[in-house]
Amino acid sequence: MSLAIAGMGWITPLGNGVDPVWKRLLQGAEAFAGKIAEQFGDQSYSAFRVPDSALASLAPHPRLRRASAISRFAAAAGLEALQNAGVKFGSQNDDRIALVFAISNGGVIYTKRFYRDIVETGAQSASPLLFPETVFNAPASHLAAILGITGATYTLVGDSAVGLLAIRMAEDLMTNDSLDYCLVVGAEEVDWLLCDAYRRWRLLRLEPPVEPFSKIERGMILSEGAGAIVLARQGSLMIERTHTGGYFRKRTEAKEILKRIISDLAESKIDFVISSANGTFIDQAECRALQRLIPDTIIYTAKPAVGESVGAAGLWQVILGAQALGRGELPPLLHLASTIPLRVPAARMALTKARHAIVLSCGVNQQVAGLRLSIP
Amino acid sequence: MRENTAGNGKDAPARVAVVAAGVVSPMGFGLGETLDSLREARDCITRVTRFSVTECRCKTAGQVPDQRLLDERRVAGRSTQRLHRTSHMIIHALGEAATQGPGFKPELTIIGTTSGGMSNGEDYYRSLHRHGNLRHSPTWIANYPAQKPVIDAQEAFGISAPCQVIANACASGTNAIGHAFECVRSGRYQCVLTGGYDALSELVFVGFDSLQASTPEKCRPFDRHRSGMVLGEGAAILVLENLDAARARGVPILAEITGYGMSTDNFHLTQPDPCGVGPRRAMERALRSAQITANAIDYVNAHGTATLFNDAAEGKAIAELLDRVPVSSTKSMMGHSLGAAGAVEAIVCLLALQHQFLPPNINFHAPDDGVELDVVSNEARPAALRTALSNSFGFGGTNASIVMRKFEV
Numbered sequence: 156m157s158l159a160i161a162g163m164g165w166i167t168p169l170g171n172g173v174d175p176v177w178k179r180l181l182q183g184a185e186a187f188a189g190k191i192a193e194q195f196g197d198q199s200y201s202a203f204r205v206p207d208s209a210l211a212s213l214a215p216h217p218r219l220r221r222a223s224a225i226s227r228f229a230a231a232a233g234l235e236a237l238q239n240a241g242v243k244f245g246s247q248n249d250d251r252i253a254l255v256f257a258i259s260n261g262g263v264i265y266t267k268r269f270y271r272d273i274v275e276t277g278a279q280s281a282s283p284l285l286f287p288e289t290v291f292n293a294p295a296s297h298l299a300a301i302l303g304i305t306g307a308t309y310t311l312v313g314d315s316a317v318g319l320l321a322i323r324m325a326e327d328l329m330t331n332d333s334l335d336y337c338l339v340v341g342a343e344e345v346d347w348l349l350c351d352a353y354r355r356w357r358l359l360r361l362e363p364p365v366e367p368f369s370k371i372e373r374g375m376i377l378s379e380g381a382g383a384i385v386l387a388r389q390g391s392l393m394i395e396r397t398h399t400g401g402y403f404r405k406r407t408e409a410k411e412i413l414k415r416i417i418s419d420l421a422e423s424k425i426d427f428v429i430s431s432a433n434g435t436f437i438d439q440a441e442c443r444a445l446q447r448l449i450p451d452t453i454i455y456t457a458k459p460a461v462g463e464s465v466g467a468a469g470l471w472q473v474i475l476g477a478q479a480l481g482r483g484e485l486p487p488l489l490h491l492a493s494t495i496p497l498r499v500p501a502a503r504m505a506l507t508k509a510r511h512a513i514v515l516s517c518g519v520n521q522q523v524a525g526l527r528l529s530i531p
Numbered sequence: 532m533r534e535n536t537a538g539n540g541k542d543a544p545a546r547v548a549v550v551a552a553g554v555v556s557p558m559g560f561g562l563g564e565t566l567d568s569l570r571e572a573r574d575c576i577t578r579v580t581r582f583s584v585t586e587c588r589c590k591t592a593g594q595v596p597d598q599r600l601l602d603e604r605r606v607a608g609r610s611t612q613r614l615h616r617t618s619h620m621i622i623h624a625l626g627e628a629a630t631q632g633p634g635f636k637p638e639l640t641i642i643g644t645t646s647g648g649m650s651n652g653e654d655y656y657r658s659l660h661r662h663g664n665l666r667h668s669p670t671w672i673a674n675y676p677a678q679k680p681v682i683d684a685q686e687a688f689g690i691s692a693p694c695q696v697i698a699n700a701c702a703s704g705t706n707a708i709g710h711a712f713e714c715v716r717s718g719r720y721q722c723v724l725t726g727g728y729d730a731l732s733e734l735v736f737v738g739f740d741s742l743q744a745s746t747p748e749k750c751r752p753f754d755r756h757r758s759g760m761v762l763g764e765g766a767a768i769l770v771l772e773n774l775d776a777a778r779a780r781g782v783p784i785l786a787e788i789t790g791y792g793m794s795t796d797n798f799h800l801t802q803p804d805p806c807g808v809g810p811r812r813a814m815e816r817a818l819r820s821a822q823i824t825a826n827a828i829d830y831v832n833a834h835g836t837a838t839l840f841n842d843a844a845e846g847k848a849i850a851e852l853l854d855r856v857p858v859s860s861t862k863s864m865m866g867h868s869l870g871a872a873g874a875v876e877a878i879v880c881l882l883a884l885q886h887q888f889l890p891p892n893i894n895f896h897a898p899d900d901g902v903e904l905d906v907v908s909n910e911a912r913p914a915a916l917r918t919a920l921s922n923s924f925g926f927g928g929t930n931a932s933i934v935m936r937k938f939e940v
Contacts, residue, residue: 520676
């Protein structure tokens with residue numbers, strides 16, 4: 156089943172809004188990496204944060220008063236996507252739009268604060284105001300309340316592939332005639348705790364740059380923000396096919412799943428691939444699979460510029476793919492290793508008559524998925 | 532895995548069979564023990580042993596005994612011995628389902644959870660904070676992602692279906708089953724593995740305690756003197772398959788799922804709209820999805836957390852929509868297992884339909900003022916049941932209901 160992308164919303168460390176972020180990527184901009192420290196940890200980490208100014212235009216809402224940053228990011232992206240799609244709804248159709256929310260770590264900042272109180276001063280000091288924000292579906296609930304959605308609202312949890320799994324879920328939901336639209340949102344907020352966890356897992360680099368497809372896995376830099384797309388049945392830019400891929404038990408197995416996905420999605424000519432290469436083991440898995448199956452196709456990843464946004468990453472990649480198809484060009488791939496056996500845009504690259512793209516999402520926690528974007 | 536690219540499955544809604552099921556909860560390991568607990572109206576709530584509750588108001592929970600899980604671990608073999616107890620709960624539930632209905636090949640797995648691997652996250656954070664031993668931190672971190680126990684369980688049985696993990700708070704289990712039902716009914720999938728899990732964690736326990744949603748007393752759903760919920764834990768798995776395909780395979784059909792409805796109640800992050808509009812909408816949509824009227828429902832397994840707000844709103848919605856239908860909340864016996872609750876309670880409905888009885892709502896002594904409900908008080912009752920409805924509602928205003936029917940050719 157094909158679905159059209161009717162609208163998009165994007166908030167990243169490079170700014171708020173699809174067009175401003177896209178413009179900065181085309182200019183070869185890289186987000187500013189700020190330092191995050193924590194009282195009980197000796198180590199500080201670098202992360203790409205959303206600047207406060209990016210949220211300045213977000214209208215106040217009672218639900219956002221105490222909400223974690225992740226909910227604000229989601230609201231900014233979701234509202235932009237709906238506005239961009241021209242979707243208006245009220246009491247007569249508020250159950251005809253579904254919300255599928257992709258998330259990885261949830262409102263981790265509040266979760267940490269809530270649990271810190273318990274560890275430091277005991278259960279009696281636990282805050283009843285913070286606890287509800289620790290629940291995975293709190294951001295989706297806030298967004299549904301802001302938008303007035305009364306029908307289906309789902310929160311999907313997973314790794315960087317969760318965004319594409321959420322789009323697949325939206326596709327399944329849209330088989331039901333009672334829905335006109337599905338808003339898919341992916342969001343993530345960064346915290347020291349996440350950086351430390353990924354570092355202990357040997358997936359994080361202490362400082363940028365993120366070096367994509369390098370043979371030495373130097374690690375990723377975490378990032379935050381949100382991406383949103385409105386799916387409809389008709390439009391000029393289609394998600395032609397989703398692929399739920401599967402999961403890998405060992406990292407070395409990721410390549411085989413990626414090959415299966417690419418093989419299934421590349422049944423017609425593919426003009427470019429939006430890769431999930433982020434400086435970890437994923438890069439070589441994708442590189443080998445792509446090299447083997449579609450060696451002449453152009454490959455791009457934005458993660459050196461905007462970082463690994465985990466729960467938001469899949470949506471960001473789809474927005475990138477849609478923008479590249481729609482605008483006919485790709486941003487420059489930053490921080491390339493000198494020798495890469497792939498075709499990559501070393502500089503801003505025009506895409507002549509590009510009509511088909513693959514988005515690959517390989518997560519660090521075992522999930523892999525893909526989809527094909529097309530201009531009919 | 533079959534990737535459906537042709538059509539949108541609108542041609543003929545498929546009937547959806549439950550072909551296998553498995554469960555582990557404080558009520559027991561497996562369908563047999565669960566059935567015994569339900570029939571005997573067993574109170575399976577015990578004092579919390581997994582972490583200190585000295586500073587909490589509430590001291591009890593429904594707990595899956597560690598020793599039993601440990602024994603199961605030994606049986607499962609070396610490859611699974613290092614896994615977290617959450618994984619072992621799902622492995623046990625999936626193992627029972629696999630034994631019961633061999634040969635199923637799920638194309639997708641949809642599982643609900645509320646807290647995922649939170650207990651691993653706690654271990655990591657606590658050690659970090661106290662500058663303790665972090666030797667095991669990579670394992671704790673690796674076990675934190677919500678999909679990890681699901682993948683562990685699939686791996687143990689050679690299942691490679693992609694996983695979707697739904698985290699719609701306490702409605703997650705019912706949402707997972709409901710979405711799986713719709714996936715099969717639409718014709719896009721032939722077989723989907725579904726269910727829910729959650730293990731007791733300190734953060735969640737203290738969280739509900741801080742909200743004063745949990746009680747130091749007995750869990751008394753729908754009772755006038757109810758004072759709050761008691762937490763629980765568990766895992767339950769159901770295998771849903773296209774009925775025609777299942778019959779062609781010659782497997783026994785345990786029941787049918789015939790309807791699913793959900794609604795989002797934007798009243799408050801943690802409280803339902805007191806007028807019961809959210810639960811009512813979910814139930815109405817489930818009835819519409821099942822193409823039945825309210826009088827076709829023979830039993831309601833209520834969300835029934837025993838909090839003042841939930842039971843008042845849900846009780847009002849049930850009383851208004853369904854005329855004097857027997858209602859029970861089996862959370863009174865095992866506590867509220869959050870993301871697992873909807874799945875465990877679907878198993879309770881399955882057993883009720885198979886064995887023709889009404890599961891009890893224990894600790895019930897006095898009906899609530901102004902809510903006309905036929906609560907199945909304190910003892911199981913024999914009954915002729917054809918159709919059951921199961922409710923789950925959660926933080927964030929998510930409300931979900933499924934309709935399950937006794938299989939008749």
